[in-house]
Structure formats: C-alpha cells, structure tokens
Amino acid sequence: MNNRLYKLMNWPEIEEIIYSDGHDPHRILGAHKVGNSVLIQTFRPDYAEVKVVSSDGKTYKMDLEDDAGFYAALLPYKAGFSYHYVLVDQTGKETVSHDPYVYEPLITREDCIKFSSGMHDTIYDKLGAHMMKRDGVEGVNFAVWAPDAARVSVIGDFNNWDGRIHQMRRVDESGIYELFIPDVTEGQEYQFECKTRGGEIFLRPDPYATRTKDYKAEVSVVAAAPSYKWDDKAWMTQRKTYDKTGSALSIVELSLDGFAQTAFEDNEDVTYAALAARVIHYVKANGFNAIELLPVCEHDEIHKFDVNSFYAIKGEYGTAADFMDFINACHKEGIRVILDWTATYFPKRDYGLSYFDGHALYEYEDPGKGTQPGTHRLIFDYGRKQVTNFLYANALYLLKEFHIDGLRITDISKVLYLDYDRKPGEWTPNIYGGYENLEAVEFMRELTQKVNQLDQGILLITKETACWPHLTDTVEEGGLGFDYKWNNGWSHDCLEYMKYDPIFRGQHHNELTFSMMYSYTEKFILALSHEDVGGYPFLKEMMPGDDDQKESNVRLILAYMMVHPGKKMLYHGRNAVSMERGLQMENFIYKLNMMYFDHPALYELDDVTDGFEWINSMAADLCMLAFVRKSSKDEEELLVVMNMAGVEREFRVGVNHDGRYEEILNTDAKDFGGSGVVNDRKIEAELIEADGRKYSVPVKLAPLSLAVFSYIPYTDKEKKIRKIREEAHEKKIAEQEKSRSLLLSKHEKEEARMLAELKAKYEKELAQQQKAIEEKYDKIEEERIFAIVSDAAIEKLAETGTNEDGSKKGASDKKAPKKAVKKVTKKSTITKFPEGKDVKKPAAKKSTSKKTSSSKSSKKKDTGDKA
Structure with missing residues (x-):
C-alpha cells in the first residue's frame, strides 16, 4: 500500500464503489488530475494484478489499496495524457482493457x-x-x-x-x-x-x-445496427398516396412460426429468406394483397402476444437485417406488411419489464389499473411520459427501420375502460369520476398523429370490443385516429348463425343482417382472425352437417365476408385437409380475391351508405338474402343472392336496372368442390315486379350457397329493341287488361241478372212456403179448439131438445113434415172422440161470434125452404 496515495484517496466514496452503493462512479474511478499528477483508480476484483500503460508506452503497476480489488496509481500528468490497462488474472494471462470511466455521457x-x-x-x-x-x-x-x-x-x-x-x-x-x-x-x-x-x-x-x-x-x-440496402423505393413512394377508404384491402393473418414449422417438417432451412419464399408463394396463390404477421418481436412460445422484448426481432430465423430482406421481398411482390403490436399490455415475469427497478415502472402501481383481471398481464402506465415514449418510439422504430406498412394494436378496450372486466370496487375512477382511462385515450390519439406525420399511407388498425365511439374518426373530429377497426360483431354473429342447423336458421335471421345496422359507424375490417376460427380446419369443424355440408358452409361464410361492406382479413392457420380439398379451397379463395379486386363495387364505397342496398332482407322463413353492392358507376353494380337453407331453391329477385345479369361467382361450382348448381347463362331482366322493383330475374341456388351477378347494361341498339318490346308488351298488357275489364263487366251484369232471377224465385217460393205453414197451423188451432167440446156437451143438447141455435127441438115438426137438412158446403172432418164415436164437424172457425151468426143464417134458410 502506498501511504501517500492512500491519503489522496476519498475512502468514503471508495466504499460506495466497493459496496456498489453509488450512482456516480465517475467521481472516483478513472483518471483525475491531482496537482501535477494524475490519480488513476479502478475496481477490478476479478483480476490479481492491474497495470497502467500510458500513451508514451510506459507501464506502471497499480497498487492494491483494498483487498476487495480496488487499485490505484499516481502518475505524472502530461497534456494529452491517455492510458489503458493490462489486466492479469490468477494464471498470469494478460488482457488489454480500456477504462470506461474516462468517457463523458452521450445522453444530453x-x-x-x-x-x-x-x-x-x-x-x-x-x-x-x-x-x-x-x-x-x-x-x-x-x-x-x-x-x-x-x-x-x-x-x-x-x-x-x-x-x-x-x-x-x-x-x-x-x-x-x-x-x-x-x-x-x-x-x-x-x-x-x-x-x-x-x-x-x-x-x-x-x-x-x-x-x-x-x-x-x-x-x-449486443447487436450492431443493421446496414441494409433497401430496394423498395417505388413501393414506399406510392404508399404515401394510398387511398385507405377507396382501395381494396384483403389481408391474410399468419404466423411465421407456423410457416417455420412446415419448413422444418419438410427438412428445409428455417430462415427469414426461406420463410419469405413460402409466404409470398402462399399469398400470391390465394390472391391476397397484404399480410398481417402475428408478433415478430421476441415472444412467448405458447402465448404469442406476450412480447418479452419490444425492440428485438425474433432471432430464431435470422438477424434484423434478414427480416428487413423479408419485408423488401414482400414489397417487390406488391404485398403490404402489417404487424400485430401489443401496446396495451406486457407479461408479468420475474424478469422483464414488470417491477423493472424494484417498483412499478412500466405498469400502473395501482392494481386496479395496472393488471388485466384473470390474466398474467400488466397494463402500461400511460400516465408516465417515459413509458408512452417507449411505446411511441417502438412503433416508429418498426415503421421507419423495417419499412412496416401498418400496425394492428391488440384489444384496446381493456385499457380505454378502467372498469373493463372489473367488479364494483375493483377499479379506480378517473379524476372526473368516470370509467374512461383518459391517459390511454391521450396515448392513442398521440400515437395515431405521430404515425400519420411519418407517412399517411401507413395503416393503423385496432380491435375494440366494448363499442368505444369514433375510433376511426380523425383526432380533429374527436376520434382516436385509427384507420380501421375489426368488426368483431359481424364475425361473432355470422359464426353463431352458421353453427345452427339450416332447419333452425330462420329463427336467427337477424344475426346475419344486424351488422348493416351499424356498418357505417366506423371504418371496419371484416376479420375471421386467429381468435375466431384458428384456421380452416377449425372453421370447418364449427359448421353443422356432413363433410360436404361443412365445406359448403365454409364457402358460404367466406363469400359473404367478401361481398359484405368492409375490408377483409382471414387467418391462415395450417391446413389439415386433403390435397384435393386444399387445392379446391385455395382455388376458391383465389377466385374470391380476384372478384373482390376486379369489381370496385365491393370496396370503393365501403364506408358510405351509397355502396349497399338491400333487395330482400326479410325472407327469414326461406333463409334467403339478396342485396346489391355499388360503386360510383351504375354499370359496376353487383347483385348478391344467398341461400342459407339446406334445400335447393329458385327465387325471383328484384333488380334495379333492366339489362342482363351474369353469374361471376357461385360457391357451389364444381371447381370449388360443390355440386354444380349454377346459373351458367346470362339472365335477362324481366318486366315482372318483385321485391318492390319493376324488373326481376329468376335465380336458382343450391343449398348453402351464394351467387354473385354482374350487371351488363344493354347497348343503345339493344335498348331501342328492348323499348319496342316493352312498348309492345305494355300495349299487350293494356289490351289484355281492357279485354279482361270488359269481360269482367259483362260477367258482373250477367251475374246481377241471374242473381235477380234467383232472388225472385226464392222470394216466391218463400211466400208459398210461409202461406202453407200459416194454413197448417190455423188448421191445427181449430182442431185443438174443437177438441174442447166433449161428448157430455153433445148429450146435454140432445136431452134438452135444443138445437144448436137455442130453439126448441120439434117446434117446426108440428107445422110441416121433417125434411132432410141441406148439406153444408163447407168441408167437414171426422173427429175421433175418446168414446170411439166418429162425429162429423165443420171446419174450424176463427171465432164464436162468427159461429153464432152462421147458425142464425142457417135457420133462416131452413125456414125459407119450408115455405
């Protein structure tokens, strides 16, 4: 130990170095001028000896001032003095090393x-x-x-x-x-x-x-910054003017890991170059014009959206420069590259971003904001500017350094809503007492603005499942500034509908049509994503019926996606199907995409109501839909007819225009694995009203199928001929109507005459019947009254000798001999009395007064006869 040197050293500060408790080691370590000398200190407990070699070539052995490994040396100071160390380990091996503590910080x-x-x-x-x-x-x-x-x-x-x-x-x-x-x-x-x-x-x-x-x-x-020579200048230039609303966009969502697994099974190299060849072949063979890659930064093997390093491209398949070459190759083939970007959460690990410096740093400290309920994921602290800067810079890094064409941010509902998936008491309101995460809202707006400032042609897509309004409106309009939002409502409702047996689909018809109720509230992408279907085999297994019916249902829903308003996205997955089925499905998807790109009616007016019109959305009992897709030109209009039932049907479908209609796609075509029930001839519109329209066409559809018809207007010459035919047809109809009207009038008159005759005959017969009934009951009445007269009354009359008129019996016998009484002209009846005697009686009389009068007149007549 050098006593003079020992006294020059600041031991309290040296203790900080030895015990690793300080945050400014440059105050002690390195070279520090002391008078006309320079004090050099270093802490290398991993070496047995340290030497200093000055710029003039002199070597000085450093003194071990502390057994922990703290070395020091006092050397003469000279202008321009520099040095390096020679480190000697326990075996005597020497290593040249430069002192890190002589450099000033680069961060300003x-x-x-x-x-x-x-x-x-x-x-x-x-x-x-x-x-x-x-x-x-x-x-x-x-x-x-x-x-x-x-x-x-x-x-x-x-x-x-x-x-x-x-x-x-x-x-x-x-x-x-x-x-x-x-x-x-x-x-x-x-x-x-x-x-x-x-x-x-x-x-x-x-x-x-x-x-x-x-x-x-x-x-x-440690990795060097990639030095890559890009070859996509033309692509990057035209991208700046890309029309996000009026262009066709058909995305295939895929995982490079899936393609890598296939390459591995085929005993091929698994590199970004090899993957580029496979991916480009698949995209071109199926007709897509964009790919969306599941996370490509280092991520968990099972949970691919658990990103562990946001700036590190997955190194298993190559370097960052290799991935740049992958992007460059896609651009040269006209393929847009979009990345899934998890800016809403990160995994909770014992290593990684969680509790990075011993405290909540990248995540919210409040568990009511910082964790996703029921998961192992933490939510970024959007209120901490350094954290949002980390995310902004990460997005710009991927976009600028790798020429990425778009980002799809994972479900932002979980960060926009403080109470998302939380029970009362489990979340902390914002400063206004609301459930909106105002910091996350501000982050999203700032992100979309920064990206648009970088390049207007870059696509920003998100998934949001809680109906946050105005996601795709600009920030100036009060929105969040995204270009597209996944239409999860459409995918959920359609898949649920398709799961039903066709017999029961009529009861769920609105699930297929409901999406048009909100289709223009945002700019949507119709996504059958990895979350929804997990690839073709899984989509097929969702469908009811036998194998052929499942295939038909798959083709039906894919075709419906292509003709429904909105941009398109389909998950690739790894096809576990037979070679024949696989080729048929690949052919079908390719034809779908080609139809989509070739017809502006399917994409030009996606976001305005003028681009879609229902023809028939109410035929739930038939499981039928018909609608038209439109562009800015009438002649580009397309007619779509769907049959979701399990039986073949023929429909008469109303159309907007007179002309010919040619089937350009039918999901039941044999080329796609169908039965071949198609409309193989051009159909001329007929002047027959249907669906509230003047013209209509007859269409036949196989079970579980969809057909698309292009509209072909007539030429001027054909229109003249058509007009002549229509005029003749109208005159014919008018004349037929007139003839029918005259015949109907004649019929009505004849019918009236016949009815009058029948009525008179009926009334006459009725009168006769009523008269006969009256006489019948008058007769019964007289009989019943006469029946009141008994045998006793007759005998009494005989005993008293009184005639019926009350005169004494035998009075007239004295004056003249007895004559037979003149026979009464009125009909008599024989009445059977109880005693069994037959008594002749006159016809029933209507009143007793009449009877008395008749008796008197009869008596007078008798008297006259005697005279």
Whole structure:
C-alpha cells in the first residue's frame, strides 16, 4: 500500500464503489488530475494484478489499496495524457482493457427533457446498447432508465456477470443510467443489475435491446445496427398516396412460426429468406394483397402476444437485417406488411419489464389499473411520459427501420375502460369520476398523429370490443385516429348463425343482417382472425352437417365476408385437409380475391351508405338474402343472392336496372368442390315486379350457397329493341287488361241478372212456403179448439131438445113434415172422440161470434125452404 496515495484517496466514496452503493462512479474511478499528477483508480476484483500503460508506452503497476480489488496509481500528468490497462488474472494471462470511466455521457440534458416529456421519437438511439467507436476505441454505450434504483450496473460475459465492476452513472434526475464500456463486441451477452435503496439486488434485460439470447429475452445480446440496402423505393413512394377508404384491402393473418414449422417438417432451412419464399408463394396463390404477421418481436412460445422484448426481432430465423430482406421481398411482390403490436399490455415475469427497478415502472402501481383481471398481464402506465415514449418510439422504430406498412394494436378496450372486466370496487375512477382511462385515450390519439406525420399511407388498425365511439374518426373530429377497426360483431354473429342447423336458421335471421345496422359507424375490417376460427380446419369443424355440408358452409361464410361492406382479413392457420380439398379451397379463395379486386363495387364505397342496398332482407322463413353492392358507376353494380337453407331453391329477385345479369361467382361450382348448381347463362331482366322493383330475374341456388351477378347494361341498339318490346308488351298488357275489364263487366251484369232471377224465385217460393205453414197451423188451432167440446156437451143438447141455435127441438115438426137438412158446403172432418164415436164437424172457425151468426143464417134458410 502506498501511504501517500492512500491519503489522496476519498475512502468514503471508495466504499460506495466497493459496496456498489453509488450512482456516480465517475467521481472516483478513472483518471483525475491531482496537482501535477494524475490519480488513476479502478475496481477490478476479478483480476490479481492491474497495470497502467500510458500513451508514451510506459507501464506502471497499480497498487492494491483494498483487498476487495480496488487499485490505484499516481502518475505524472502530461497534456494529452491517455492510458489503458493490462489486466492479469490468477494464471498470469494478460488482457488489454480500456477504462470506461474516462468517457463523458452521450445522453444530453436535452435528451432527458424530451424523454421525460414523452417527445423523444428516437430514444431507441440513446437507450439500450449501441456499438460505436469513441476516441479510437471500439466499445458499446449502455443506457437504461431506472429512476427508483439506487445503483445500476452492466453485467455480462465480459465481466463475469459481476455487478461491482461496471457500475453506471446516473445522468440526471430523469433516472437514466449510462456507461460506455470499451472492448465489448457484437454477440456478447449482458443484463442490467439493479440495487434498490433497501439493498435488494435483481437482474433485468435491456428494454431497448435489439437482440436477445432466446425468446424469453431474459438475457440481452449486443447487436450492431443493421446496414441494409433497401430496394423498395417505388413501393414506399406510392404508399404515401394510398387511398385507405377507396382501395381494396384483403389481408391474410399468419404466423411465421407456423410457416417455420412446415419448413422444418419438410427438412428445409428455417430462415427469414426461406420463410419469405413460402409466404409470398402462399399469398400470391390465394390472391391476397397484404399480410398481417402475428408478433415478430421476441415472444412467448405458447402465448404469442406476450412480447418479452419490444425492440428485438425474433432471432430464431435470422438477424434484423434478414427480416428487413423479408419485408423488401414482400414489397417487390406488391404485398403490404402489417404487424400485430401489443401496446396495451406486457407479461408479468420475474424478469422483464414488470417491477423493472424494484417498483412499478412500466405498469400502473395501482392494481386496479395496472393488471388485466384473470390474466398474467400488466397494463402500461400511460400516465408516465417515459413509458408512452417507449411505446411511441417502438412503433416508429418498426415503421421507419423495417419499412412496416401498418400496425394492428391488440384489444384496446381493456385499457380505454378502467372498469373493463372489473367488479364494483375493483377499479379506480378517473379524476372526473368516470370509467374512461383518459391517459390511454391521450396515448392513442398521440400515437395515431405521430404515425400519420411519418407517412399517411401507413395503416393503423385496432380491435375494440366494448363499442368505444369514433375510433376511426380523425383526432380533429374527436376520434382516436385509427384507420380501421375489426368488426368483431359481424364475425361473432355470422359464426353463431352458421353453427345452427339450416332447419333452425330462420329463427336467427337477424344475426346475419344486424351488422348493416351499424356498418357505417366506423371504418371496419371484416376479420375471421386467429381468435375466431384458428384456421380452416377449425372453421370447418364449427359448421353443422356432413363433410360436404361443412365445406359448403365454409364457402358460404367466406363469400359473404367478401361481398359484405368492409375490408377483409382471414387467418391462415395450417391446413389439415386433403390435397384435393386444399387445392379446391385455395382455388376458391383465389377466385374470391380476384372478384373482390376486379369489381370496385365491393370496396370503393365501403364506408358510405351509397355502396349497399338491400333487395330482400326479410325472407327469414326461406333463409334467403339478396342485396346489391355499388360503386360510383351504375354499370359496376353487383347483385348478391344467398341461400342459407339446406334445400335447393329458385327465387325471383328484384333488380334495379333492366339489362342482363351474369353469374361471376357461385360457391357451389364444381371447381370449388360443390355440386354444380349454377346459373351458367346470362339472365335477362324481366318486366315482372318483385321485391318492390319493376324488373326481376329468376335465380336458382343450391343449398348453402351464394351467387354473385354482374350487371351488363344493354347497348343503345339493344335498348331501342328492348323499348319496342316493352312498348309492345305494355300495349299487350293494356289490351289484355281492357279485354279482361270488359269481360269482367259483362260477367258482373250477367251475374246481377241471374242473381235477380234467383232472388225472385226464392222470394216466391218463400211466400208459398210461409202461406202453407200459416194454413197448417190455423188448421191445427181449430182442431185443438174443437177438441174442447166433449161428448157430455153433445148429450146435454140432445136431452134438452135444443138445437144448436137455442130453439126448441120439434117446434117446426108440428107445422110441416121433417125434411132432410141441406148439406153444408163447407168441408167437414171426422173427429175421433175418446168414446170411439166418429162425429162429423165443420171446419174450424176463427171465432164464436162468427159461429153464432152462421147458425142464425142457417135457420133462416131452413125456414125459407119450408115455405
């Protein structure tokens, strides 16, 4: 020990170095001028001896001032003095090393202010590990943000993972630590060792690392900035003027891991170059014009959306430059590349971003905001500017450095709503007492604005399942500024409908039509994504019926997606189907895409009501739909007819225009694996009203099928001929109507005459019947009255000798001889009395007074006869 040297040393501060408790090691370590000398100090507990070699070639052995490994040397000072170390290990092996503590920080105060304000769009050029040369010395500049750490060190295979050796300097109060370590080279592994104020020590990877040891990203790897020569200038130029609303966009969602597995099974190389060839072949064979890649940054093997390193492209298939070549190859084939980007959460790990510096740093400290209920995921703290800066910069890094054409942000409902999937009492309201996460809203708006400032042609897509309004309106209009939103309502309702047996589909008809009720509230992408179907085999298994019916249902829903308003996306998956079925399905999807691209009616007016018109949406009992898709030109109109029933049907469908209608796609075509029930001839519109329209066409459809018809207007000559025929037809109809009217009038008159005759005859017969009935009952009445007269009354008349008129019997006998009484002209009846005697009686009389009068007249007549 050198006593003079010992006295010059600041031992309290040296203790900070030895015990790794400080945040400014440059105050002690390195070279410091002391009078006419220079004091050089270093802490290398991993070496047995340290020498200093000055710029003039002289070598000085450093004194071991502390057994822990603290070395010091006092050398003469000269202008332009520089030096390096020679480190000697226990075996005597010497290693040349440069002192990291002679370099000033590269991160400026301006960088810190911009970062703390969330405005440093290229912070990834400052934080992380960057290879560079300083003062002629090659090395790596390390920087990390850890504001709550008491000390941060760089550890790696270059210092035996010893956190005491390369302790970092805190740049300022922003919490950034920085250290340039000479002689570190590409490919060396490293981590950050953090020590809390409580003395707890833990390891963390580099959040800004561009390469990691493996998918876990627990250990970072030093990587040189890729130097790639792009060959897509024409693509990038035309992208700036891309029409996001009026262009056709058909995306296939795929995972590079799936293609890699197929390549591995085929004993082929699994590199980005090989994957590019496979992906491009698939995309071209199926007719898509864009791909959406599931996360390509280092992620969990099972949960692919659990990204472990946001700046590191998956290294299993190659370097960042290799992935750039993948993108370049796609652009040369006219294929747009979109990335799934998880800016809403990150996985909770013992390593990684969670509790990065011993406290909640990238996530909310409040569990009511910082965790996704029921998952192992943490929500980014959008209220912390350094965190949002991390995310903004990450998006811009991918877009600028890799020429990515778009980002699809995972479900933002979980961050926009503070109460999403939480029970009362489990969430914290915002400052106004509401359930909106105002910080997340601001982040989304700022993100979309930054991306649009970079390039108007970049696509920003999101998934949102809780109906947050105005997602695709511009920020100036009060929206969030996204270009498209997945239409999860459409995919859910359609898949639920298709799961039903056709017999029961009529009861759920509105599930197929409901999407048009809100189709224009946002700019939508119709997505049958990995979340919905998981690929063709899974989609097929959802469908009812036998194998052929399942196939028919799959073709039906895919075709419906293509003709429904909205951009398109279909998940690839790995097809577990026979070669024949696979080729038929590939052919079908290709034809769907070609039809989509060739007909502006299917995409030009997606977002305005003029692009769609129902023809028949009410035929639930028939499981039938008919509608038209329109563009800015009438002649480009398409007619779509669907038969979701399990039986073949023929429909008469109303059309908007007179002309011919040619079937351009039928899902039941034999080329697609169908039965071949198609409309193979052009159909002329007929002047027959249907669906509230003047003209109509007859259409036949196989079970579970969809047909699309293009409208072919007549030529001027055909229109003249058509007009002549229509006029003749109208005159014929008019004359037929007139003839029918005259005949009907004649019929009505004849019918009236016949009815009058029948009525008279009926009334006559009725009168006769009524008269006969009256006589019948008058007769019965007289009989019943006469029946009242008994045998006793007759005998009494005989005994008293009184005639019926009350005169004495025999009075007339004395005057003249007895004559026979003149026979009464009235009819008599024989009445059977109880005693069995037959008594002749006159016909019934209507009253007794009449009877008395008749008796008197009869008596007078008798008298006259006697005279």
